Amino acid sequence: MAAIQAKPTRMELSNLKKRKAVAVRGHKMMKDKRDELVRQFIMYAKKNKELREEVERKLTQAGKSFVVARASMSAAEIEEALLYPARAASVETSSHTVLSIPVPKLTLETEEGFTYPYGYATTGAELDDAVQQLAEILPQMLELAEVEKTCCRLADEIEKTRRRVNALEYVMIPQFTETIREIQMKLDENDRQSTTRLMKTKDMLAKQREQ
Amino acid sequence: MAKMGVIGDKDSVMLYKAVGLDVFYETDGDKANRRLHRLAREGYAVVFVTEQLYAACSDTVKEYANEAYPAIVPIPDSHGSQGAGMQALKENVEKAVGVDILFNN
Numbered sequence: 001m002a003a004i005q006a007k008p009t010r011m012e013l014s015n016l017k018k019r020k021a022v023a024v025r026g027h028k029m030m031k032d033k034r035d036e037l038v039r040q041f042i043m044y045a046k047k048n049k050e051l052r053e054e055v056e057r058k059l060t061q062a063g064k065s066f067v068v069a070r071a072s073m074s075a076a077e078i079e080e081a082l083l084y085p086a087r088a089a090s091v092e093t094s095s096h097t098v099l100s101i102p103v104p105k106l107t108l109e110t111e112e113g114f115t116y117p118y119g120y121a122t123t124g125a126e127l128d129d130a131v132q133q134l135a136e137i138l139p140q141m142l143e144l145a146e147v148e149k150t151c152c153r154l155a156d157e158i159e160k161t162r163r164r165v166n167a168l169e170y171v172m173i174p175q176f177t178e179t180i181r182e183i184q185m186k187l188d189e190n191d192r193q194s195t196t197r198l199m200k201t202k203d204m205l206a207k208q209r210e211q
Numbered sequence: 212m213a214k215m216g217v218i219g220d221k222d223s224v225m226l227y228k229a230v231g232l233d234v235f236y237e238t239d240g241d242k243a244n245r246r247l248h249r250l251a252r253e254g255y256a257v258v259f260v261t262e263q264l265y266a267a268c269s270d271t272v273k274e275y276a277n278e279a280y281p282a283i284v285p286i287p288d289s290h291g292s293q294g295a296g297m298q299a300l301k302e303n304v305e306k307a308v309g310v311d312i313l314f315n316n
Contacts, residue, residue, distance in 0.1 A: 056292045089231030131229040145282040155307035
């Protein structure tokens with residue numbers, strides 16, 4: 001591991017020690033964050049899977065009903081029936097945060113009470129079925145959208161956090177440790193050098209006095 | 212108050228009109244891409260896309276994946292589900308955890 005280039009002074013040493021302490025603390029916090037993110041993510045992912053399975057099953061069911069409806073009515077009749085929506089559906093968007101990651105929150109806004117957008121004269125019961133099924137799934141579909149988005153953002157954040165944890169653990173902290181060790185050794189070496197120099201001088205002085 | 216949209220071929224998504232969503236008929240991948248961009252600009256919060264087109268729009272989907280809106284959600288078309296939605300979930304799990312822990316059993 002290549003150490004950071006630093007002058008072997010006491011000043012540098014104490015600076016580096018401080019930086020290392022910060023890095024170690026940051027590393028611990030990042031690790032905790034990552035663990036919690038993964039826990040949350042797994043919860044959301046499981047929910048996502050269940051919801052998607054359910055929604056896909058129900059949508060396929062509704063699609064089948066619609067196919068039957070199409071077979072029993074003419075294309076023009078169906079189009080006429082569905083052309084104008086009986087109720088306007090929209091979503092109220094707000095956001096809440098999961099571990100300070102903003103994730104969307106969607107709530108369906110639609111008029112109370114379910115009505116068919118067409119009269120009963122030209123349409124068959126199959127179409128009613130399909131429309132009703134779809135209306136029932138709609139809130140779940142929104143929930144699915146919400147959960148899927150949350151999953152996506154969590155996954156992204158986990159990846160980022162993991163990268164940071166690894167960078168701290170395998171690059172930053174070893175680098176600091178190595179540099180601190182080097183500086184410490186250089187300083188110790190300087191100490192020893194001056195001690196021996198003093199001892200030698202003392203010896204020389206003692207010899208001079210004897211003569 | 213935000214809008215919801217559906218993009219897909221006529222047979223698959225016509226029904227969504229009845230429940231009040233904005234429906235756009237597209238069968239071509241490129242056109243669906245452009246449509247998605249336009250809906251994103253116009254402030255749609257949720258766009259449902261049929262699986263067939265979802266595969267063609269994967270670049271656009273990735274682009275918006277990390278923005279708050281729109282949420283682009285694959286839905287099964289009139290031929291039933293081909294598993295594109297599950298695939299997306301699986302990729303997310305692999306990205307986050309490293310291994311697929313949801314589907315291996």
